[in-house]
Amino acid sequence: IEPPVDGDASGVVTQSQIGSGKIRNQPIANDLNSILAQAGAAAGVNVNVTSGGQPAKGSGGRRTGSTRHDNGHAADVQLSLANGRGLSLNNPADVPIIQNFIRETKRFGWQS
Numbered sequence: 001i002e003p004p005v006d007g008d009a010s011g012v013v014t015q016s017q018i019g020s021g022k023i024r025n026q027p028i029a030n031d032l033n034s035i036l037a038q039a040g041a042a043a044g045v046n047v048n049v050t051s052g053g054q055p056a057k058g059s060g061g062r063r064t065g066s067t068r069h070d071n072g073h074a075a076d077v078q079l080s081l082a083n084g085r086g087l088s089l090n091n092p093a094d095v096p097i098i099q100n101f102i103r104e105t106k107r108f109g110w111q112s
Helices: 030-043 095-107
Strands: 013-015 046-051 076-080
Touching: 013 030, 030 046, 030 095, 076 095
Parallel strands: 013 046
Antiparallel strands: 046 076
């Protein structure tokens, strides 16, 4: 097993989904934000939330798909390095950094 590979960023979490006009444009829950920030700092990546919370099922609010995103308890994210370059699974050099971020999210409490 190879050692984890870190990026060079500090773990800043940005929520670009807020006010975006997207359906899942609500903030993520504080506990999820904390997990993403800690995992990002540990893995050396910044985290941009591109799809966040939505109203709970049955609340009458605008929503889509499953209940995972209800009340901000799930997020779709784009990871980036300190220079702003987004990481991609299509770039073999980025894959170990992304894998490390996933390991760190689990370590800081994320349950899939």
